[in-house]
Amino acid sequence: MRASSRPVAGIAGSVRAPGDKSCSHRAIMMAAIAHGESTITGLLEGEDVLNTAKAVKALGAGVARTGQGAWTVDGVGPHGFASPASDLDFGNSGTGARLMMGLVAGHDVSATFTGDASLSSRPMERVLKPLREMGLKAETAAGGRLPAVLTGGRLRAIRYAPPEASAQVKSAIMLAGLRADGVTVVEEKEATRDHTERMLRAFGVEVGVEERAEGGPVVSVRGGQALRAIKGASVAGDPSSAAFAIAMALIAGEGEASVTGMLDNRTRTGFLDAAKEMGGVLRVEADGQATGEDTVRVIASASRLKGIDLDPALVPSMIDELPIFALLAAFADGRTKVTGAAELRVKESDRIKAICAMLAVNGVAVDELPDGFIVTGHGARGVAGGGLVEARHDHRIAMSALVMGSAAKQAVAVDDIAMIATSYPEFFDHMASLGASVETGAA
Numbered sequence: 001m002r003a004s005s006r007p008v009a010g011i012a013g014s015v016r017a018p019g020d021k022s023c024s025h026r027a028i029m030m031a032a033i034a035h036g037e038s039t040i041t042g043l044l045e046g047e048d049v050l051n052t053a054k055a056v057k058a059l060g061a062g063v064a065r066t067g068q069g070a071w072t073v074d075g076v077g078p079h080g081f082a083s084p085a086s087d088l089d090f091g092n093s094g095t096g097a098r099l100m101m102g103l104v105a106g107h108d109v110s111a112t113f114t115g116d117a118s119l120s121s122r123p124m125e126r127v128l129k130p131l132r133e134m135g136l137k138a139e140t141a142a143g144g145r146l147p148a149v150l151t152g153g154r155l156r157a158i159r160y161a162p163p164e165a166s167a168q169v170k171s172a173i174m175l176a177g178l179r180a181d182g183v184t185v186v187e188e189k190e191a192t193r194d195h196t197e198r199m200l201r202a203f204g205v206e207v208g209v210e211e212r213a214e215g216g217p218v219v220s221v222r223g224g225q226a227l228r229a230i231k232g233a234s235v236a237g238d239p240s241s242a243a244f245a246i247a248m249a250l251i252a253g254e255g256e257a258s259v260t261g262m263l264d265n266r267t268r269t270g271f272l273d274a275a276k277e278m279g280g281v282l283r284v285e286a287d288g289q290a291t292g293e294d295t296v297r298v299i300a301s302a303s304r305l306k307g308i309d310l311d312p313a314l315v316p317s318m319i320d321e322l323p324i325f326a327l328l329a330a331f332a333d334g335r336t337k338v339t340g341a342a343e344l345r346v347k348e349s350d351r352i353k354a355i356c357a358m359l360a361v362n363g364v365a366v367d368e369l370p371d372g373f374i375v376t377g378h379g380a381r382g383v384a385g386g387g388l389v390e391a392r393h394d395h396r397i398a399m400s401a402l403v404m405g406s407a408a409k410q411a412v413a414v415d416d417i418a419m420i421a422t423s424y425p426e427f428f429d430h431m432a433s434l435g436a437s438v439e440t441g442a443a
Contacts, residue, residue: 003398003428004413005405006437007385010255010302015245015430017237017262019044019069021423022167023293024235025052025095026199028063029103029175031073032056033081034203036229040071042261042290043235047422048093055100058084059109069235078179078226081107087114087147092348092393092422094119095168097146098127099196102172105136106179107152118348118393120146127172130160134176134184157182157223164343165316167192167267170219178205180223188216192316193267198292204228236263236290240320241424242298243271244399245434247324249300250280251331251380252406256301257434260287264296270318272298274325278305278332305332307377312340319343323400326355330364331407332377342371348419349392358401361387362412386410395419399427406436 024044029052031038043049045068053071057063059081062074081104088111090097097113101124104111114120125144132138137151157180162169170186174196177184197207197219204227208220242259249257264284276282281301288295305328315338318325322341329336344351356373359366363384365376378384385408389401398414405412417440420427431438 001417001440002413002415003402003417003438003440004411005402006411007408008252008406008435008437010253011248011257011406011435012255013434014258014260015433016260017242018424018426019235020238020263021046021048021240022095022193022195023199023263024049025099026195027233027235027291028052028056028073029099030199030203030227031229031233032059032061032075033078033103034075034227034229035077037072037074038229038233039231040073040233040235041069043069043071044238045069046425047091048096051089051091051093052096052100055088055090055096058086058088059104059111075227075229081109083109084111087112090115090119092116092119092419094122098124098168099171099175101127101131101150102175104150105131105134105152105176106155110149110151112147112149114147122346124148126164126166127169130158130169130173131176133158133160134180136176155180157184159185159187161187162189165190165192165216167196171196174200174219174221177221177223178225183220183222185218185220187218190216190316191267192216193265202233202292203230230291234290236293236295237261239263239268239271243321243324244403244427245430246275246282246298246300247327248403248406248434248436250275250303250305250328254302256299258297258299260297261295262287262298263290264294267317270314271321271325274308274310274314274318275328277308278328279303280305304380307332307334307336309337315340320396323351323355323396324403326359326373326375327400327404329375329377330359330383331380333379334377336375336377338372339369340371347394349394349397351394351397354392354394354397358389358397361389362404362408363387381407381409383408384410385412387412389414391416391419393419395423399424402431402438
């Protein structure tokens with residue numbers, strides 16, 4: 001199904017950030033291997049997280065929805081997973097598939113991991129390599145891709161330094177380390193999102209974190225620790241989803257918009273830092289707490305933005321927000337350069353190519369780099385628009401294109417919006433409540 005977004009004079013209003021996808025995956029997984037019944041609120045009910053819930057249920061955990069964003073999970077304990085009767089289908093979710101590989105590795109089960117065409121084109125060896133060193137048996141399709149048949153069992157602890165900064169690799173190793181003999185250690189190349197460490201602690205697991213003068217932290221977990229069920233666990237709002245409303249407020253004419261309940265974590269707030277550096281008018285106020293995380297309210301106002309050279313050190317903390325950041329660059333005065341983002345090549349799409357194509361078809365001057373892009377901004381209301389964006393089965397490209405239409409001179413269309421439901425089911429309702437003009441219809 002296609003959609004198009006028309007220019008508006010301004011936006012106003014407030015939305016609550018949907019549950020963070022990364023934290024939602026982790027809450028379901030950890031509750032599934034805990035002793036007893038956990039209750040979770042604020043869970044993101046996008047297709048990616050629902051596929052993770054189906055996977056742990058197929059492995060033996062009790063999973064039930066009790067209300068909007070409210071779930072109970074009856075954990076099987078550290079030894080309770082059983083081989084599923086059918087394949088574990090993770091749809092479009094790399095996080096779900098990769099973290100579940102670590103969770104399954106230490107159990108005496110055999111499971112086939114599958115996904116949609118997009119996920120099946122993405123690399124899995126970066127996760128499977130260290131898990132094999134720990135003792136997992138895994139057979140994959142050509143190129144280390146899905147489908148993959150995993151056979152878990154007894155694991156040995158390892159000390160591993162991932163060649164690229166990756167929270168997914170770190171998390172998979174840590175989850176496997178819960179079932180390994182000894183202490184498993186991950187030496188990070190640079191700091192990545194630390195939701196796994198925080199969530200494990202909330203479930204009663206001791207996690208070691210040693211900061212270093214150079215490089216990222218050294219994270220460790222001792223095998224044999226049991227997780228305790230949590231009554232009243234809650235999931236903070238997703239900064240990656242909140243970024244769309246924040247960006248629209250900055251570039252779509254006059255007005256002010258706020259996002260409440262957003263996760264406040266230094267490993268995830270790079271987008272706010274970058275937007276402020278560009279001249280974005282943002283206020284951030286404390287807004288409570290969720291399990292293992294603080295939350296904030298972000299108020300964004302229409303702003304005159306300027307181009308910047310994005311510090312590569314910020315990239316890991318805004319990797320998922322780079323498509324919407326590219327829009328800020330398009331509506332800024334001057335040049336914006338992004339480097340150090342080669343990870344975008346292996347997301348739901350080749351996001352560097354997808355970002356450049358999205359901008360170019362709407363009249364924005366953009367140069368593709370091996371690890372990023374250079375955007376020559378057109379200033380406020382200076383982007384021509386009028387293009388049809390190819391989403392490439394990538395939810396963040398589709399949503400970014402529709403935000404662009406709110407601020408461009410002409411409407412912007414996107415060829416497919418089906419995948420938006422994987423991460424942000426409320427996207428269209430939230431856009432409308434803020435004053436955006438979006439129309440959907442058959443292709």
